[in-house]
Amino acid sequence: MTTHTDQDSSVRSSIHVAVPPERAFEVFTSGIDTWWIREHHLLPGELKEVGIDPHEGGRLWEQNDAGEVCAWGRVLTWDPPRTFAFAWLIGTDWQPPAPDAPSSRVTVTFTPTDTGTQVDLVHDRLDAHGPGWPGMRASVAGEGGWPTLLQRYGAAV
């Protein structure tokens, strides 16, 4: 896995998985609830489910244990099993966003290889969110989440 950051308003991250593109696309999209990191949610309470409406213009949404639903993204490209792109609506306040909130863009491409699928993710137009990132503290805290997951990943492959 590699993660590379340009000196601009984008972030790139890639990973190779030992499954065909069809499976990789399916797990990334309709299976998002199986891998989404549970600490990342906007609504109060516990995160119950994360989902994606499987068509252009569809929502990326989360539901909490109280049954409340919040859309935090909008599907821009739905082209299985090659390309999935969505508008990321969550701003620097890390609050449930308005439908017309300024958005950055996440593009995920699935490229077949001899042994599986190369998954390349580009999150660009980050400057749309403006300066400041008060919510970043939790993310950099490194309280087990990030290093632990990497260890688990290393053990799994």
Place this chain on the structure above:
Amino acid sequence: MLEALGDGTRRTIFELLAAGPRSVAQIADDLPVSRPAVSQHLKVLKEAGLVSATAMGTRRVYAVDREGLAAVRAYFDRFWHQSLAAFAQAAEKAAEEKP
């Protein structure tokens, strides 16, 4: 940028600064690290664009740089690194269960 936050002590310093601006001495008081070592870590964080320094009298006070994009990029760098690792685990687990 990942390298800048890859060190445990630097990450702790960055977390302290995310809670509010501090001087080198204040950071050193809170951590089992010498002032010169704190200064060295701050230099790396500053070069990565993650923190900035302001002179207040004779002291320099460091704070998370919220003006630049660096902090936003650092956030998503870690976010996607972590998320893709979890995704890969789920994808390969699904493949084992449903070959």
